[in-house]
Structure formats: structure tokens, C-alpha cells
Amino acid sequence: MPSLTLALRALWYRRGVSLAVLLVATITTAAAAAGALYQRAGGESVLRDALTAATVSTSGIEVTSADLPQNDPLGRLQKQLAKAGPPFADTRRVLSLQNSLDTGGKQGPARTRLLWREGACEHLRITAGHCPTGPQDALISTRMMRSTGFGIGSQITGCPGAQTYFGACSQPGGSVRVRVVGTYALPEADPYWFDGPYFEAHSGNNDQPDTLDATFLSRAGADHLPATANVTAVAQYLLDPATVRLDDEARLRAQVTHFTNTLEAGQDGTRAITSLAAVLDKADADRRDLGRSVLVVTLQLVALAFVVLRLVVADASEARGGEVALAKLRGYGAGPTLLLGLLEPIVLLILAVPLGLLAADVAVRLLGDAVLAPGTPVVIRTPSLLAAAGALAGGLVAAAYAGRRVLTRPVLEQWRRTGDVQPGRAGTVIEMLVGMGSLIGLVALLSRGVLHEGSHSALPLLVPLLLVVVVAVLGVRLLPAVCATLVRRTRASSRLGPFLAVRTVARRPAGLRLAALLAVAVGLATFAVDGSLVAAGNRAERASTDVGAAKVVIVRTEGTADLRRLVRRVDPDGTWAMAAELWLPFGGMRGTVLAVDSDAFPHVAHWRDDFAPLSQAKLAAAIGGPAPSRLLLTGDAVAVDLTPVTLPTPTQDVQLLVTGAHGQQTLPLGELRAGTHRYAARLPACGAGCTLDGIVVPPGGQPGADVKGALRITGIADHRAGGWQLLPVDLGAPGAWHQQLVGSPATSEVTPLPNGLTWSFSVSGGDVPVLLRSTLPWPLHVAAGNGAVMDPAFPTVANFDGLFVPIDPVTAVDVVPQQGRESSLVDLDFVRIALPRFEEFATQQVWLSDAAPRDAVERLRATGLQIVDTRTTTAQRALLDRSAPALGLLLFAFAAAAAAVLAAGATAVALYLSGRRRSFELAAMLVVGAPRRSLLAAAVGEQLLVLGTALVLGVTGGLAAALLVLPAVPELPEGGAPALRYAPHVGGLTLFLVVLATVVVVTAAGAALGLLRQARPGLLREAAP
């Protein structure tokens, strides 16, 4: 029986081959184990990201119970919560009591939320006074203080629970009176607030009062609300995503279901709201997608690894052929001979199990650190161990299969062998079967339509392997035939090198298996390199488009501050910062409208050439553009030349709207008369000048009467230096004048004339016909998203206050940065003028480009902007990089890299083993007088033929696979913009090809030089291997 010591010595003696076997076996084991490990870690990452990306209110649970204060709704709720038990482990719970209060401020009725919230003052910055402690104490926001005129010490009275009825509380004794004891600054984003609508300020819609920020009470204050006020007790449970692992998911679902069911079974109106199940469902679906990708990729890699392992072990077994023959010569029985033949591979395969597991663990940990969600656990579990055991079993089978021929070969036959591993008939049949099977699989997959764009199947990832296998197996079979043709041609040549090279390849098809394997590895690597680069580019595009700019800061302004002006204060030229406001129109347009500083837009916002038919700069100019100049009046009187085309009925006065030092004023011009007249009025003290804003025809007669009429305006003059001077007014310029519209769209028309304009109007319901001097390009210029304009015949946009503004869709936009499709772009300044109250429901943002200084956010804060939240393209990119489709592709890239290493290992083994045999041949040729240079050329040529063919076939197959398959490979989460691009990444591929070609040439030259160095005539005196 051969001893283990001897086996170890043999391993060391053949350390090159042993190392290759160990490497290949380790990679095989690692590939199998890493698949399971990666799937698990990826799943953990996907789950954590899903929970982290979800808002706190989505992943958390909110329990509400409404009751009268005297019934202690919070106490009752707490009892129910205690009965239901906590929904999550290590959860954080915030209790609150709340109601609304209708009160009045200096600007009219207003509604605030009366709120006691556990620990609120720890999450608020008190700007003056103190936190409420007594039952009458109240804490209001500085914004509310400014808008209502309340201050510290002010009494706030009102009716709780929206019980106002014509200015009085509908319930007797139901009023609330509190005293302001402090003010707070609006807080920045904090999970504590559970996304609650506590900090909102906007005008009321229709007959609703304006909404103000929350007014905080003490617990005693909340408990002592009037007995008639229905108080809502709220418990909010925050889920910490870091505490949830895949193992916990089922228990978490069960706990939450039990929690909500227990609470809602109480029949007392208690409601528990959570979207956690939907978040978990989405994560599960993503995880399943990832699992399918991992399975498909891992199976391919493992299959390839097994092929390589079989080849390497076969080579290693052949290397042991002499010793097996010796054992038989000495009379060793079948058992010991078998052991002698297989002990080395068995030792290596067993050694590869812990090494493979370790390699898998390290690789997945490194990957995890690089791309998975921070803190994602990587733990070797049963599936990985089973996979490693499977790899070992497969390796042993491969070893037994490979060793079978050596073990059963007669001793004399072994001695007669030259050392070549000639592919047997069975091997050739298997290869052809693999080729045909791949072809059939490819056709079957293609005919099943797995390659249609947007597919969420992992099967497309199988196509590259099948395709490159077909190309490789069929392609390399042509090589001997091609070389046989070349043999005839090169035979007559005086150059020996090419002849020997093609003759060797034509005669020894053993190298074809290696070429096919290399071609497959190169093909997969080509596909993976291109696929990774293309997908990375698409993810980068998506991340930039999702965020809109390098960094987007969600901000809040106090009152009616002009965001654009504030931003321009930190970036006067608009080269790195841009004000933007996101708004959802109340009518006229579908989708969101992004109002931007159009001058800064081309410098700051992300853009791609297919976002719109116009370039970014031209689009910005189209929605911005110069506004008509203001009409400056510098004299002491102003006059308008008017001709009523149709005298308004009933007879009306006419007035001018003028803005001067004391704001806007109405200047009466007198009653309209038939015929052309100059209507004049004295100007108020204008100081540096007044501006003429518009012409008004106030309704006469009954209130609310309809007003119809048409006026021709032919001149505007101001009185200066004792005479009337006609102003150079572009009355006939399109868009220079427009009718102000209030309420439903009225019938109105402004028709430019060569010497003026005609204004026709017909309003009803108390509306006033007003012809305004446009201070923006009129109608409002809009870059409209697809289908955004509801009525193309009469395009308008409406605000919540019922104001309709006509719009001019100057250009289409397919993708709006940050908003994607079905969104539109307008100029921020112009929309503020056109719809003065649109900001009340808009989200204010500041977009920052890559060129923004590091302290840009601090500079913004210094202008008084309140920073609510920040999003960056980098963070979004990281999130996309670890989405389920990206993780699947990443594994494919790593698998391709592993395949390349495997192929390189197989090549190294093949070159090493064939080296000695070939050196005998070369030595013999040297003896018979063949020039060394010719032999070197022959050796290099042979290697180049084999490796070069593999390279060409592999790259061709890989590129074809990339073009064919990439559109069907899931790259990004569903939906979103912009459209993905699949054009080959020329730069990356070129670099990859240069590296590959260099490796091939260096390998071929190195192997040839090594061979020739060994080939010395003295070698012929030694026994052939």
C-alpha cells in the first residue's frame, strides 16, 4: 500500500500539476459554495435595502384609536398594545395624542394640529421660550408665529376637531384656549416623526382654512382637551432595518399579523396600518429573481469548472501513468493501485473543500463589502456546505472517470505511450453532444422568446454560455481542417516554422479541447466585460436620472421667500446650484411639473441626448427665454388710446393697474365710450417710476353679472415735460398681453394688430376682465411630457386655488431628470408669476452639480434655507448596484473571471505536461539540423494558432451573445427612465482585447521559449516520459 508520505512527496514532485488541480478544485468548490453564500448574502442585502428604502411609516406600524378625552384613549390604547405584544423585536414606539384646532391668525382662519408626542422636545430645536409643561402651554413653529402673528405669551383659542360652524364652535363649551410658551424651528428629516404631516403650511382649498404647522401641547394639555373633542391616540412602531434578517422574516410577518389582528379584533375602532408586508413581498420577489440568476450563473460556472477539473485531473492522472504501471509491475493489487492512482487527486479534492469554502467566504465578504448593503451578514450555512460536498462528490467522480483509463491500461501500453492525452472516441462524442445540446438549447430558448426586452427571467443568462459553447466546439473543429489545408501550402515553402506549426495542429487534435475551453472562457469573459460595462453605464445613467443632479437637497423656505433668489445668493451665476420646485398640478396637465431655474438647468441637471428633441441648453432657453419688458411710467399721468369694438354691456368703467412705491393701485380712467378716445389718469407718486401692469374692466350693474365686450388698444402714453409721449409699447407682439383668468377658463382673446391689439372678453360669475401686461413669455412655456397636456386644443395648467393658466407646449420632453417620464418642465420664475400660490404644494429642492463646493449645503443653510433631506447620485448608484438584477450580473462577471482563471489553469497544466514531450521532439529536430529560429517560430506559431483561435472564437461568440442577450438581461429594477442602451462598450472591450491578445502572445512566446530551452540534444539519451 503506498504510504501517505509518499503521496505527499508525489504531490510536491508534481507541484505544478498538483497546484493546478488544487486551484481548479478550489475554484469549483468555491463556485458551488459561493453561489449559495452569495444568494443568501444578496438576499439579506436586498431585504435590508428594501426596508431601508421604505419610509418609516411604510415599514413601521401606526395604530390609531379615537375617543373622547375623558375616556383616556391613550391609556386604553396602551392596554390593547400590551395585550397584542410588540410587533417587532427591539422596536421603538412613539405615542401621541392629537387633534386639529381651527383658529384665526392675522391672515384669516387657520388650522393647526394640536399634538402631544412622546419625547417631541428632544427632537425639536426650541428657538424661544420653553417646551410645554402645563395644561395650557403650547409650542408653535416660528413659521406659524410669523404667519399668524402669535408670539410667546399669545393666547390661541379655537375649536378642536374641525367643529367650526360659521366662526363659532359647534359644540357648546368645546373651545380650546392655550398660551404660547415657546417656538420651535422646523426639524430636519428624522425617523422619529414617522413621516407625519406635522410640519405643513399652505393655503386652504375652497372653503377650508389655511393649514399651519403642528402646535405642541404637554401631555396634561392633551388630556385636558374639551370633553367634546374626539382625540386620536396614536402609537407608532418604528422598524430598525438593521435588526431584520432573512431568518426573521417569517416570524416578523407572523408577529405583525398577530399584532394587527389582535388590535383590530377589539371592535372599538382601533386600526393598525402598515405596508410592511408589501415591502417584504417586494423584497421576496427581488430575492427570487436574484436566486434564479445565481442558480443559472452558478450552474454554468460549476459545469465549466467540472469540465476543467476533469481535464486537469485527466492530465494529472496521465502524469501518474508511469507510477501506476510500476505498481502493476511490482504486483500491487487493484485496491492499492487504485489508491496510488487516485490518492493525489483525492487528497487535493478533499483539501479543496475547506479552501473552497474559505475562498467562497472571502470572495463573498469582499463582494459584500464592495456592493452589498452595509452590515450584510455573510455566514456559511448548510446550503453552502451541501454545495461544497456536492462539488467534492462531483470532483471525485471526475477524478475516477479521468483515472479510469490510466488504471485499466496495460503496463506495456502505458510504456508505449508518448504522453499525449488524445481525446478518445467517447470524448469526441461527448464534445459533439455538448455542442449539439447547446445548439438545441439555444434554439429552444430563442424560440421560447426568452430574449424579449424587459424579461425578468434568468434564462437569458444561460444563452451566452450555450452560444459560446456552440461557437467554440464547432469553430475549433474547423481548425485541423484549416491547418491541414495550410500544411499542403506551407510544405513547399522554404520557411520551416509555419509548416511545422500547422502540421502539429493538424495532426494533434488534442489541443482542440483546450482551445474550445479557452474559447468558452474568453466568450463568457467578453460577454461579462461588455455586459458589466453596459449595465454599469445604464445604472449610472439611471442613478443620475433618478436623482436629477449630483446632489439634490430637499429644502424648506420660510414664508414666501424666493427660492431661486436664495440659491442665486450662494451661486450667482447658476453654474453649480439650481433652485427647483416639484409640483403636481390640480388640472390641465397630467403628471408632475418640475419648475427649474432655466439658466442654471443646463449647468446642473443631468441630461442625455434622448431626453428631448432639443438639446438641454435649447430646451432651457425654450422654457425660459426673455420676458416682455415692463412698462415703466416716469411722467405724472398715463393715458390709453381705446376704441370699444363692442361696448361692454352693461356699460363699464375702465381702469389701469399700476404698481408704484406703495404697491399696486387701480387708476380709474372713466366710463367707456363709443369711438376712439384717449383715457387718462394722474399717476401717484412713483419715485423711480411706476409700472403699468394691466387694464381692468370692472363689472358694473348687478354683482356677479356677465361681462362681455371687445376693446381695441392702439397706444399708451405718459405725460412728461408738458406733453403726451407715446410709449414704445409692443402692443402687437404675441404674448405681450394676456387676460388674467380666474376660475374656469373664460372666453377671451387677445388679437395682435399692426398698430395695437384687440381684446375680446366674456366673463361670468363675478370674474373681472383684466388685461395684463405679460411679465413672462405668454402663454407659459412648458416642455411637456408625453400625454401631459390633457386638452391639446386648449392647453392649460391649474392650481388648487382654481387659477387656470394657458400654456404653450413649446417642446416635448420624454424624460425629465428626477421625474422620469410623464413629467413636464417649466421655468421657476415664470410659473411663480403665473401661478403665485403653486409653491404652497410644491416640494422645494436645490440641485447641485459635481462642481459644487464641498460646503454647498452649509452655504445654503446659511441663507436661511431649512435642509430637510439630501439625495446623491452616488448613493443612488450604490443602491442600484446592489439591486437584485445588478447582483445577478455582478455574479456573472465574477463567474466569468473565475472561468478565465480556470481556463488559464488548464492551459498552464497542458503546457506544463506537454512541455517535456515536445522538448524531445524539438531536440530530435535540432539534432537533424533544423534551425533553432525555425523551431521557435514553429512553437510560437502552434501556440498562437491554438490560443489565437480560442481568442477569436471566444470574442466573436461573446460579442454576439452581448448584442443578442443584453437587452433581455434584467439590469435594473422595473420601470424608470431613461431607456437602457446596449451598444457595446468600445473602450472597455478594446482594452480587454488588448490585454487578452497580450496575454495570448506572451503565453505563446513564453511557452515556446520554455520548450526550446528544454530541447537539447542530450535529452535524447534520457528515457522518454
Place this chain on the structure above:
Amino acid sequence: MTGLDVRVEALEMVYEVDGEQVHALRGVDLEIAAGSSVALLGPSGSGKSSLLTLLAGLQRPTSGRALIGGQDVSAMSERALLALRAREVGVVVQGPARNLLPYANAEDNVRFAQRAVPRDRRDRLRPPADLLEQLGLGHVRRSRLGALSGGEQQRLSLAVGLAGAPGLLLADEPTSQLDALNRAHVVEMLITAAAGGTTIVVVTHDEHIASQVDRAMYLRDGEIVS
């Protein structure tokens, strides 16, 4: 050591090469007494090595019988042949590389050969170090193969063939490519083994060996001519 007698009866060996039949042995008859030493001589292709491999049970004759110690090796199963080589027949083939483990030292090579011997007989074998000492290789017993000269490798091959104390030693060209001194060492080893009772059959071109053994037989075209 008890030598084994060898008897060959009408042994024929026909190969087929590229569709043509090649007669390596043509009805060879031969008897070698136990404990005697015989040299098989003849030109290349005369059938010497074929006869040796048939005796070693490494291939089967086309017809005829080869009996070693009364056992017909041409009719034995592979398993029985392995057992015969392990227990009774030492074989030394051409070239040290085929007789020795390249990564083992001299002592381990001897031990490797002895491990094939059944346990009941193995205990009676001379320890490798003693055997190597006796055969004049004591100074290289810990040396790796690569550190040995060609002559030492050839002598080690012979030592390995004798390691199992066989009743019959079959040696193919044990002195080829050796200088005179090493040839003498090898011949001395063969003579010593024969003196110990081992039957020796040596295929050789070396007339010196032929002169030292009990009997020299010449083969030509597959037949014994003298």
C-alpha cells in the same frame, strides 16, 4: 531463497502492426532450472524482450505456454499474475525511469517494491537499508533519484527488482548505457542473487554478462538458435 524453474513450450507471439502480422516469437521452447542464471542474447527485434514480458505476465502469448514454478502464466488471471509478480517474480525493465518512483529516495523505492509483497512474506524480507548496503548502495539510500548517477539508478532498479526476494528475476538490458565499472557492479549483483538461489533471466546485448551466467541463449527472428 528458493529459485523457480521456468519452462516455455511452443511459445508464439504475433503482433499486428498496420494490418500486417509480425512474428515476435515462433514456437520457442525453453527450460531453465531453478536457481540458474540465463542470458538471452540476440539482435534487436529478435524477440528477447517479448519473451521476457511474456514470462513476466505483462502480455499474453498468441499460443504456447510459459510455466514459472509450474504455474502457467499464459493462462493466469490478471489478479493471479499480479500476485505472482508480488510474491515470486522480480522484474527489471529497460530504463531506470520505468523501474523507480522519481520522487522517492532509494530506500523508499525499495520499500515501495516490498510493500507489494504479501504481509506473511514481507516480514522475512531484508530491510531496505540492509539490502541497499548489501548491494553496495548504502551510501545513497537517502538520496533522491535525481541525485543518483545513471549507474546508481540502474543498480537501484536491480535492487528494487530483488527487493521482494523473488524466486525469479527477469531483467531487460540491465547494463545498457553503463560504463564498465557500473556494468561490473550490476553483473556482480546478478551473480550474487543467483548465488542466493534466485533464478535469473537477463535480456542483454552484453557479452560480458553472457560470459558470467550459467547459460547464454541466442534468439533470432523469434527463435532460439543456440
